[in-house]
Amino acid sequence: xxxAPIVHAIQKAKKGGKEMDFRLIHTGQHFDKKMSGDFFEQxxxxxxxxxxxxxxxxxxxxxAAIMVRFEQELLTNPTDLVLVVGDVTSTMACxxxxxxxxxxxxxxxAGIRSNDWTMPEEINRLVTDSITNFFFTTxxxxxxxxxxxxxxxxxxxxxxxxxxxxxxxNRERFVAPLIWNEVGLSDKNYIVLTLxxxxxxxxxxxxxxxxxxxxxxxNSIPIIFPVHPRTAKSxxxxxxxxxxxxxxxxxxxxxxxxxxxxxxLVVTDSGGITEETTVMGVPCITLRDNTERPETITIGTxxxxxxxxxxxxxxxxxxxxxxWKKGSIPELWDGHTAERIINSISALFEV
Numbered sequence: 060x061x062x063a064p065i066v067h068a069i070q071k072a073k074k075g076g077k078e079m080d081f082r083l084i085h086t087g088q089h090f091d092k093k094m095s096g097d098f099f100e101q102x103x104x105x106x107x108x109x110x111x112x113x114x115x116x117x118x119x120x121x122x123a124a125i126m127v128r129f130e131q132e133l134l135t136n137p138t139d140l141v142l143v144v145g146d147v148t149s150t151m152a153c154x155x156x157x158x159x160x161x162x163x164x165x166x167x168x169a170g171i172r173s174n175d176w177t178m179p180e181e182i183n184r185l186v187t188d189s190i191t192n193f194f195f196t197t198x199x200x201x202x203x204x205x206x207x208x209x210x211x212x213x214x215x216x217x218x219x220x221x222x223x224x225x226x227x228x229n230r231e232r233f234v235a236p237l238i239w240n241e242v243g244l245s246d247k248n249y250i251v252l253t254l255x256x257x258x259x260x261x262x263x264x265x266x267x268x269x270x271x272x273x274x275x276x277x278n279s280i281p282i283i284f285p286v287h288p289r290t291a292k293s294x295x296x297x298x299x300x301x302x303x304x305x306x307x308x309x310x311x312x313x314x315x316x317x318x319x320x321x322x323x324l325v326v327t328d329s330g331g332i333t334e335e336t337t338v339m340g341v342p343c344i345t346l347r348d349n350t351e352r353p354e355t356i357t358i359g360t361x362x363x364x365x366x367x368x369x370x371x372x373x374x375x376x377x378x379x380x381x382x383w384k385k386g387s388i389p390e391l392w393d394g395h396t397a398e399r400i401i402n403s404i405s406a407l408f409e410v
Contacts, residue, residue, distance in 0.1 A: 060312065060331070061144040061167060063102040064224035064397035072401050079401070079410050082136055086125045086149040087112040097311040101232075102225060108136075118148060118179055125152035133160050139408060140165055143187065144221070146351075151183040158190045167221060167400065169194035170201030173351040177258075181351070193407065195400050198354045198389060218399040219391030222334055226316065227394035233317035238307050242281050247323045249280050255287035256328040258366060259346060266293055268368040269346065273326060274301045276375035283318060285310045324378055333361040338392060342383045344374050360386035 062083070069081050085107035099106065109132055113124035125148065133141070133156065141157035143150045144167040154164045166187055173181050188194065194210060196202050197220040205215050238244070252273065260266050273282060282304045286294065294306075310318070316335060319325055325336050325343045330352050336343035337359025345363045355361035360383070364370040377383060391399075404410070 068397035146180040165193040170205040171351040219396035236314035272371040
């Protein structure tokens with residue numbers, strides 16, 4: 060979702076006469092078809108020039124496999140710039156590898172911080188931003204984080220959010236998943252639930268308490284729960300069931316956002332989903348103690364309620380009483396972020 064608009068912006072610039080090209084490298088970190096392959100097809104991303112097939116294993120094993128294989132990729136196919144997105148293991152591993160080979164690095168979605176070092180993503184962000192050359196940011200808060208850490212202002216480019224480029228471009232293409240008709244869902248009369256963070260799903264008793272509170276306070280409207288592979292392992296044998304709780308496989312991008320756009324509420328521990336709910340004006344509850352996307356709370360429709368199951372009831376009451384905030388859209392989340400990124404790179408390299 061983050062790379063698709065950048066690819067399209069490069070292709071457009073090339074057609075417009077810019078001497079610019081790209082190689083798209085899939086590290087293989089995400090190898091589930093619904094969580095990787097479908098995105099290429101649905102978002103019109105060309106097939107990767109290379110797939111490093113480095114998925115599976117521990118954090119360290121993944122990082123090592125990506126670095127070894129990406130180093131060979133760069134040695135075989137030299138480049139002027141490595142552009143990495145987000146905060147996954149691949150982001151950090153590829154940034155380190157590029158810098159050790161003397162290749163400049165640009166980080167898209169730089170500067171966001173949860174200040175929670177128990178999150179692998181936070182370590183990835185900190186390491187990546189400590190060795191990045193050019194920083195493309197989603198918010199003024201991210202800009203401030205980078206400046207405070209000692210990054211020179213001229214290396215920080217406030218461009219907006221490529222996730223929102225993808226959302227706005229594809230919004231008219233959203234498609235109902237099978238579960239829409241199977242359950243008989245209707246507009247603004249169901250809840251979408253996603254959980255995948257270790258703190259929420261790895262401890263069976265805690266996960267059970269969260270789900271029971273969500274079910275108890277749902278006013279019996281359907282709860283649609285696309286289950287992340289990590290969460291599926293914890294749910295096995297737990298025996299959680301309710302007439303209005305409906306589990307489903309991970310959904311494709313177009314199917315999932317169809318559900319989100321029409322939901323009465325989204326309950327999640329994902330950062331990216333809170334950005335999408337903010338732009339679509341959908342109430343969102345985040346089951347985390349911190350967030351790297353505070354603008355979704357201060358400006359958007361998201362509320363951070365922590366991981367204590369007891370916080371669920373008052374939040375749900377607020378929603379069902381019609382007291383949820385309206386929210387608005389953060390600056391530059393307008394669908395043109397990728398164009399600004401490519402224009403900035405063109406100027407930096409005088410293309």
